[in-house]
Amino acid sequence: MSGFVGIVSAQRATFEEPLNFSCGKVLPRYELMYETYGTLNADKSNAILVCHALSGHHHVAGSYADDEKNIGWWDNMIGPGKPIDTNKFFVIGLNNLGGCHGSTGPSSIDPVTGKQYGSNFPMVTVEDWVHSQARLADQLGIHQFAAIIGGSLGGMQAMQWAITYPDRVRNVLAIATAPHLTTENIAFNDVARNAILTDPDFHGGDFYQHEVVPTRGLRLARMLGHITYLSDDAMAGKFGRGLRSGEYKYGYDIEFEVESYLRYQGDKFAAYFDANTYLLMTKALDYFDPAQHTEHNLARAFANVQANYLVVSFSSDWRFSPDRSREIVKALLHNKRNVSYAEVTSQHGHDSFLMQDEQYFAVMRNYLERVAEEIR
């Protein structure tokens, strides 16, 4: 039966070698927070890297001794006997550069100025992340990952790994992701960013010095994002037109259940997430486009890919629709790579990739069992 990885603790890796970013800036040194589950085997061939999406972090599975209710964000997928089986694999979760969960990010202290980076933090791309993650792999002595797995923005990192380091990843599991964002997706991101950028408490990104937080903007950004991660059917099913008091109040306070839910989600998020990190993550999403270097031909962008692929999409995901996953599949077919594609019927929209679903989990489990067999 499926088990729980139990109590885990985060670790901090330090990198003293400068990192060059796509935007031209350089970080002289940086730190990455990470967690690991399972045991690295003797030839270090059973490692799996889990890349996180927009608001994710390194706490992927298990809970903390001093905070047992703080369960990792993909705990349903990772653990002994679970699809990403920690009895077989050594699983690494990390917080990406620019994040706000302990890795070097806009709220970290810039050693040059002694103040938070704020607006000075480099704009970060998926390629930059992959470079920074490769150094973590080096430090852990892992030359090649058995698999790199990610949903949404995490899937983009997994795909970029296979392009940048074709010999360092044997399998890519690209879930609810896309070869680049649609125009509509960029538009949604820009509205979210504008909510933050126009918040008077944002101070051009240097709000730390003013000892304020642009919570209003961050809250709006999250509310908008949240709507797009769900499907119309899922929201209708969950809230309908339900009213909190059962009747119209003819005012602007919370009336509909969905308003209550969104405001709660917005408040919760704004209380802990960093506004600059949110901006950086959405820009990384917008910029990702491996085919930009190959005249918008994705098949050519994938020409050097060696990894086997599992591509998974969800029927009700309109932000990263099944059609976008099919573009990935088509480019891999052109290059005659091993690829399987599952289109999971789910009503939960983009969020489906975080949900427990029988078909989704069977596909993940079966694929990873084959990966584990290859290692033996």
Added chain:
Amino acid sequence: MNTSIIESRPDFAAIAAWIPQGSSVLDLGCGDGSLLRYLRETRDVRGYGVEICDANIATCIGNGVNVIQNDLDSGLADFEDQSFDFVILSQTLQATRHTEALMKEIVRVGREGIISFPNFGYWKNRLQIFNGNMPISKILPYQWYDTPNVHLCTLNDFELLCDHLGVRILGRHVMNDSGDVNLLPNLRGSVAAYRFKRDV
């Protein structure tokens, strides 16, 4: 495992016999992937399956068979022209809705196509119709009201379609429960496999 597959599906043996070592194969309606797995293990075939059913997708993946979840009736848009040595459609033709369009897609994507299907002209089927009922058999196990089979045909019918589409038949293998059928195939054969290509 290999021999049991061939025993349970005699058309698989006929199909496999046409496929040289190391070919590339696209298996449409690949089910649980057993034909592709058999071809990989015996002929070092590189291939992909196309399948719609969720359970089969998970099983194929568990079998280490590349599988793309797709509805055959929506076409083969993900696959490029002449990108496979063989495109196979085994015991699925009769359940496709846009059969003519799919035939065109098969010869577009594959340098050759291989199709196996139940022969509706088999004498036992004819006998049941003669007696006043739709045929039910091991190969056609459904009642008329719950069958997925919407485009049943005889060998003659299939050959007429090939002619109509400008498709050249390169080989034919007709079978029944007792083995291969050479004499009166449209009457005595219960299953047929055809190998064909687009007439250039």
